[in-house]
Amino acid sequence: MLFHKQLTKFGSGALFNKLFRKLKTFANMSFQSTAKVIAIGQMRATNDKNDNMKQVEELFAKAKQQQVGFLFLPECCDFVGENRKQTLELSEPLEGPTMSQYKELAKKHEMWLSLGGLHESILDGNCKTEKIYNAHVLINDCGEVVKVYRKLHLFDVETEEMRFRESDVVRPGPQLIAPVNTPIGMLGMQICYDLRFGEATTLLRKAGAQILSYPSAFAYSTGKAHWEILLRARAIENQCYVVAAAQVGPHNAKRTSWGHAMIVDPWGRVLANCEENELAIATAAMDLNKNMVVQKSMPVHQHKRNDIYALTAYGMGTTEITQDRLFANNTIKKETIFFETEHCFVFTNLRCVVEGHVLVSTKRVIKRLDGLLCYEMCDLFSTVCKIQGMLERFYKTTSATVTVQDGPDAGQTVPHVHFHIMPRRPHDFKENDHIYTRMDDRCLDQPDRSIEDRVAEAQKYRDFLNSE
Known part of the structure; x- marks a missing residue:
């Protein structure tokens, strides 16, 4: 109502100048030229x-x-x-x-x-x-x-x-x-x-x-x-x-x-x-x-209704990572993150099922898929598709297993929405679906990778993305 009255009284140009002066005073900003x-x-x-x-x-x-x-x-x-x-x-x-x-x-x-x-x-x-x-x-x-x-x-x-x-x-x-x-x-x-x-x-x-x-x-x-x-x-x-x-x-x-x-x-x-x-x-x-x-x-x-409608540009993100990210209660070091977009980030894995196994996670800590907002859905899956393609080009493969474990009964061990992307090679498992069994077993018998190993891998992916 106040905006409408001011618009009627002053006109749009005068309104802008008045708002400009008010905001400078109200926010106590020092506006240098x-x-x-x-x-x-x-x-x-x-x-x-x-x-x-x-x-x-x-x-x-x-x-x-x-x-x-x-x-x-x-x-x-x-x-x-x-x-x-x-x-x-x-x-x-x-x-x-x-x-x-x-x-x-x-x-x-x-x-x-x-x-x-x-x-x-x-x-x-x-x-x-x-x-x-x-x-x-x-x-x-x-x-x-x-x-x-x-x-x-x-x-x-x-x-x-x-x-x-x-x-x-x-x-x-x-x-x-x-x-x-x-x-x-x-x-x-x-x-x-x-x-x-x-x-x-x-x-x-x-x-x-x-x-x-x-x-x-x-x-x-x-x-x-x-x-x-x-x-x-x-x-x-x-x-x-x-x-x-x-x-x-x-x-x-x-x-x-x-x-x-x-x-x-x-x-x-x-x-x-x-x-x-x-x-x-x-x-x-x-x-x-x-x-x-x-x-x-x-x-x-x-004021945009990002819960109702959203826009996501395929492939638009950055390899210049400036901060660590939360993954549930864990901190993912920025050096292991090799790509991020407005709403998600991609990082090298602590325990890999196959070579090149990486994770794509939302920036906002969300436990289940049904908690995603419209713009997060668009951005997350767009990023998954980009990274899958990048890994296949990097490793010269033609297939990948892309999976999400949604809830503890589905095998989710970290309560934060994330996708696994795993480049596949011919005959990498005796039976193709054994990859899922291996995903469950890896936490029991596989040691954590060193931070140096994960950082070096992330840098390789950054360099590859920047060269494309």
Whole structure:
């Protein structure tokens, strides 16, 4: 009721400023200036890669004049092909000469760089495959590649104004990438058409994203109708900054981009807009304290009904383990944990039935499966599937026994929900089901493995997961 009265009295903009002042006083926070100035670039790429690189160099120079430490470039900043054949011919692997030039520019200007969408060729031996990736590449100020995200959602549409089939040339990316720690904050990486899929950004926000990036070459007709609305919606619903560099103008006779590169704040306000200007940058200072203030004043993510509905991104987790975990009344040392997600963790076993026998457990101490909440169910089984696949690749096996003992009469000795994953080899037991008998016997006649053994095994799995 108070919120409604304030909204009516002050209007949304005034309300935000009033809440901002109140929260600062109420929480007794010392808000030092943490604002970081960033730049978004807008350009008109063609099939002339040399000219496109000259445009990029000029955008760097403009950003340098503004003393910016982070430049965002649009999708297709390397080139825009006129047809499928030309696009495949002009594409390069990420170790190619075009990427080397981008790295050198970032290093020369001591500037972080978001390369919004490169045409990444995929090599089979020495030959290019028939499709490529649309890759968003993040480069640091030393000229090093930090992370690569490959576009998940492909632009296959047919409207009254246009027809476009990105999947004729591009292969969809394999997974969502966890937010990346950068000097401006935790950055969630997306590309163009991904903007229409709010589920992905919800997952990035859950994983800690403070900034969502949508480098784009948005079609003119759809951009005119939806571009700003979608960008502001993603900012408002996730209470994050949204950064969207853009292509603008006619690239060839068949393709024209909308432009209007934008930076939007967590309240949904447009801080910068390149409009339809060619070869332009726009800058804005981003203060992550705004994220916190908006999220505290309207805690929508705390209000989500995770017991009723949930989202889980397959494969998204981390091998950088920062703390020990409880396993019922036992403490699992972080050195033996080799993968964790939002709600579960994976660790090496004290007593193994077969080589590679690991456990996947929920972070919350839950005795039985019927105590799991919706989001824990999704996350737990998704992680089990990922780790099963990883172990089979690691040990070069083709089968696994995956089991859960739910309750003491089923053999559960630790009252905390967990799955056993055991890679299987041909004839590893005289009778296949003897593995279950062995699971019961191991506690009686098998000594505990040393902590050194378990830590070394966990490190091998971490290294393998990081190499994939």
